[in-house]
Amino acid sequence: MVNLLLLLVLITYSAQFKTFSIYVSGKERGNVTLTCQLETNKISDIILNTLSEIIAVCETEECRGRVFKEGNCDVVIKNLSFSDAGKYFLRIYYNNDRTDLEYQLHIHDEISVKTGEELKMSVLVSDAAKVKTNSSGEWKEVWTRGHGVQSDRMNDTDDGNLIIKSFLDRDAGSYRVLDTEGEILITVTVRESKEKLELTDDIKYDSVVSWIALTVVVLLLALILTAVTLHKRLLRGYLRCLSRRTRAPVALRTHNDVC
Structure with a gap:
């Protein structure tokens, strides 16, 4: 009789405080809804928490919170981040009764590299x-x-x-x-990622300007080298002329004229 009585108490307690585990998934930077799955309108309070903290739930989305209630007892989490993943516990009080819901929140994302x-x-x-x-x-x-x-x-x-x-x-x-x-x-x-870097108009313009600047620099260097080479040749010829001078006045005059 005692064992039967304990079993009845356990069944009554389990029926009064129901616990359900729900798997939910959301994309990073997206939203996810923790549905309460209750049709009653006489909900007095809801409490949301994780294993480490109690989470404040705004009554409406207009209160600008990231976590807010929607409908009777659904809870929406906005702008998901990877740190939001994990277990959540939603406790709902209604008509002198209580339902506990457990959620496993999975967050996914896709990236190209x-x-x-x-x-x-x-x-x-x-x-x-x-x-x-x-x-x-x-x-x-x-x-x-x-x-x-x-x-x-x-x-x-x-x-x-x-x-x-x-x-x-x-x-x-x-x-x-x-x-x-x-x-x-x-x-x-x-x-x-299979994408290749596409040249924008600014990049194309910068490339053209750089090419023109490089061309001008190369031409200037070529002109300078040509002038230096020509100057050396002229100087060498002038010095050769000076070394061939003679003391004869007529020949000296002719030689200087040539130089």
Whole structure:
């Protein structure tokens, strides 16, 4: 009888305080909605929190908060960043009852990188336990908390950046950030950029001006070299004439005239 009574109490308690786990995903710099899935209009209060903090929820979007209530009890998070990824808990009070909702927020993004450029991903959030990539065709770890990067072509920084020093085509692929429970926090899809630098009108104009300036400089140098060479030849001829002077007045006059 005692065991049966305890079981009934447990069932009653579980029915009164329901907990559901919901997976949601949003793009970085985008918005995401944590839906409450309740149809009742008699909601007295909602409380949103993570494992480490309680988050203030504005009543309407007009209050200019990044997190605000929409409809009866849906919660919208605007302008997502990678640091928003993780678990959220929404507690809803209504009709002397309560429902607890648990969300796993996953954030994704796509970036293109040119070969040889530095790739910086701000994905090492506080809940990150490891980073995996499938760039080689199968998932492998490239970073773990406490051990850091597992390649000499990569760096990690104290401000949460995972860096590939010089991007190669074989680095393209998906990078997943996992928490200690193996839940996916962040996914970044990296592609090799095939774009070439297009010359704008300003760049074209600067190129033409530079080419003209270079041409003028080369011509001036050529003229200077020609003048110096001619001057040396004339001076050499004049000195040769002086060395051939004779004492005969007529011959000296003729020689000087030639010089």
